Amino acid sequence: MSTTVVSEPWTTTRLGWLFQPVSDRGHEDERVLSVYRDHGVIPKDSRTDNFNRTPENLSNYQLVHPGDLVVNRMKAWQGSLGISEYQGIVSPDYEVLRPTVPEYDHSFLHSLLRSRALIDQYALRSTGIRPSQWRLYWDEMKTIEISLPAVEQQRAIADYLDRETARIDTLIEEQQRLIEMLRGRRKAVVEQAVFSGLKGTPTNSNAEPWLPPTPSHWRVVQLGFVSDTVAGYAFPSDGFSADGDHVRLLRGVNVKPGRINWTDTVYWDVEVAAVPSEFDLEVGDLVFGMDRPFVGGGVRVAAISGNDLPALLLQRVMRIRPNDEAGRGYMRYVMSTDAFFNYLEPLFTGVSVPHVSEWQVRKFKMPFPPLDEQTSIAAYLDEQTAKIDTLIEETERFIELARERRAALITAAVTGQIDVREMA
Numbered sequence: 001m002s003t004t005v006v007s008e009p010w011t012t013t014r015l016g017w018l019f020q021p022v023s024d025r026g027h028e029d030e031r032v033l034s035v036y037r038d039h040g041v042i043p044k045d046s047r048t049d050n051f052n053r054t055p056e057n058l059s060n061y062q063l064v065h066p067g068d069l070v071v072n073r074m075k076a077w078q079g080s081l082g083i084s085e086y087q088g089i090v091s092p093d094y095e096v097l098r099p100t101v102p103e104y105d106h107s108f109l110h111s112l113l114r115s116r117a118l119i120d121q122y123a124l125r126s127t128g129i130r131p132s133q134w135r136l137y138w139d140e141m142k143t144i145e146i147s148l149p150a151v152e153q154q155r156a157i158a159d160y161l162d163r164e165t166a167r168i169d170t171l172i173e174e175q176q177r178l179i180e181m182l183r184g185r186r187k188a189v190v191e192q193a194v195f196s197g198l199k200g201t202p203t204n205s206n207a208e209p210w211l212p213p214t215p216s217h218w219r220v221v222q223l224g225f226v227s228d229t230v231a232g233y234a235f236p237s238d239g240f241s242a243d244g245d246h247v248r249l250l251r252g253v254n255v256k257p258g259r260i261n262w263t264d265t266v267y268w269d270v271e272v273a274a275v276p277s278e279f280d281l282e283v284g285d286l287v288f289g290m291d292r293p294f295v296g297g298g299v300r301v302a303a304i305s306g307n308d309l310p311a312l313l314l315q316r317v318m319r320i321r322p323n324d325e326a327g328r329g330y331m332r333y334v335m336s337t338d339a340f341f342n343y344l345e346p347l348f349t350g351v352s353v354p355h356v357s358e359w360q361v362r363k364f365k366m367p368f369p370p371l372d373e374q375t376s377i378a379a380y381l382d383e384q385t386a387k388i389d390t391l392i393e394e395t396e397r398f399i400e401l402a403r404e405r406r407a408a409l410i411t412a413a414v415t416g417q418i419d420v421r422e423m424a
Contacts, residue, residue, distance in 0.1 A: 010149045010416055016142030018104075019097035024063040033064055033088035035072045040082025040110060041090075053354060061089035062096045067106055069113065071095040076136040077123035083110040095138055108154035111161055112146060112414040116407050129240075132253055132264050147416065157413050160420040168406045175399050179392055183298075186388045187338075193377050194333050195367060206367075210342040214367040224362025226326040231290070231358040232313040233279045241267040248311045250281060255289040255317060257298035258336065260308050268312055279313045284328045286320040286335070287313070291355040294341055301335045303328065318358050325371055329378030334366045 032054055034044040041064070044054065064070055064084050072080035073095055083106050090096065112118065125140035148154070195212050196203065203213035206220055214220070223229075235249060246267035253264050268275065281287070281304050289300035304311070313319050320335075322328045334340065343364050348354035369377070412418045 010147040012145055012147050014142060015144050015146065018099060018101055018146075019069055019142075020100055021138050022062075022068075022096050022098045024096075025061065025092075026059055027061070027063045027089055028058040030061075030063060031086070031088040032058070032061070033070070033084065033086055033090050035070050035075075035080050035082060035090070035094060037075065037079045040114065041070045041084035041086065043086060043088065053348075053350070058089060060092045062092060062094065064088055064090055064096055065098070067099055069097040069099070069109075071097065071136065071141070073135045073137065074133075076141070077119065077126045077131070077134055079114050079119045081122075082114060083107075095136075095141075097138070103151055104148075105151060105154035105158050107158035107162070108414065111158065111410050112148075115411040115414050117411055117415060118144065118146070130264060130266065149416065157420050161410060161413055164409055165406055168402055168409075172399055172402050172406075175395050175402070179395050179399075182388050182392050182395070186385055186392075189384050189388070190333050190381055191337050191339075193381055194330070194337060195339075197369060197373060198376060198380060199373075208343075208365050210339045211365065211367065212339070215369065217370075218373075219368040220365050221368045222362065223320070223331070223364045223366055226323055226368065227331070228321045228323065229358055229362055230278055230313070230319050232315045232317045232319070233275060234315045235268060235275075235312075239268065239273060241269050243267055243269070246270070248308075249314045250287060250308070250311045250317055251314045252289040252291050252300075252316050255287055255300045255302055257295065257300055258302055260287075260302050260304065262308075270312075275312055279319075281309060281311045281313055281319065282321070283309065284321075286322070286328065286332055288318045288320060288335065288361065289316070290318055290357065290361075291316045291350075291353050293344065293354070293356060299336050299340060301332060303332055316355070318361060320361075326368070327371060327374030327378055329382065330369075330374035331366075333378065333381055339366075340364060 032044045033041055034047070035041050036047070039047075065087055066085055068084050070081060070084055070090055071094060073093065085106070121144045122136050122141065123134075125144070126134035126136045127140070128134040149157070191212075195214055197215050197218075199215075201215040201217065204216045205213045208220070211220065232250075240249070244267065246269045248262065249266050249268050250260070251264075251266070254261055283304060283306050285304040287302055287304060293300050320331070322331050344356050344360065347356055347360050349356070368374075413420060
């Protein structure tokens with residue numbers, strides 16, 4: 001920790017001296033809590049962007065008291081932990097830690113434990129082959145040293161941070177509302193064009209409950225009738241490589257709504273273990289994440305570009321290759337609509353991670369205009385959504401800068417780098 005600039009002495013201690021692990025189970029009637037990177041420990045039902053299903057049997061869930069520290073072992077290195085203000089139960093995969101000290105300021109310790117300096121320590125002590133598999137265990141976490149001021153100064157720092165971060169949070173919330181408005185506008189533009197076309201022609205209702213009325217000269221077809229599909233290959237994980245000269249494996253973690261993200265990448269040595277050619281991806285292929293297919297930003301479907309190749313398709317990701325009478329751009333937009341979600345949502349299987357099968361996706365009945373109209377619709381939407389996406393990206397960058405400012409302020413305050421009495 002950095003040397004403090006305030007006059008009162010700060011005491012250095014280890015987390016293992018402040019907390020001890022507890023596991024109190026069998027409280028199924030308590031409210032289910034969850035841990036968020038941005039929000040800490042909150043009731044799970046207070047958010048609409050958590051698509052992890054709660055199991056019917058909660059007997060193994062752990063009881064949490066106000067003041068307990070709850071840690072998501074798999075995402076602690078991202079900041080997914082916090083001091084709970086609520087009583088409830090959490091997943092058995094979480095670490096529940098009860099304070100051993102008689103008095104401390106909850107808000108101060110919450111901010112300290114979620115500060116950048118501590119999160120870096122969690123990352124250093126997490127174990128696993130790659131970030132998506134990192135886990136932080138208490139035996140490592142408890143060795144982390146922190147510096148604490150007297151309780152009175154903890155409260156002063158917490159009050160200061162409440163005031164200062166509230167201003168930044170208000171600004172962030174305003175920008176997030178702008179993003180939601182832009183996403184709503186984007187969705188309306190897409191669904192209007194995809195289901196009504198660009199010509200204002202008469203429409204007919206459809207038998208499928210997930211489809212709105214569509215132009216009378218359009219067909220309604222099953223996705224599998226106008227495309228070639230395949231589910232990814234079951235590559236054994238012990239053969240994964242970190243060598244960038246090998247071929248990338250497209251996994252579910254790489255498929256985001258509307259884009260491919262290679263931040264977390266593994267590779268495969270095709271010289272050592274050849275792979276059937278049907279799992280080679282091509283430019284224009286659509287890929288769909290079958291595990292947790294819907295996230296806060298939309299449907300996890302994206303198009304493969306030249307920058308993504310060469311790449312091989314991994315298990316639990318589906319490749320969709322439209323045939324000659326189907327436009328790839330149009331189909332991608334159809335799969336990003338509420339109609340696709342409304343069709344698949346009742347078919348989800350899996351408790352903690354909802355998923356669908358290739359067969360279920362192939363059965364999706366979709367509007368199917370003539371190819372020239374599909375091409376025109378896709379070109380129009382490419383132009384319109386690009387403008388909206390640019391505004392969303394600019395706003396997201398602004399939010400990220402505000403969050404960085406917030407994180408830096410918290411770290412400086414809870415590590416004693418600034419004297420909050422002077423700031424006050």
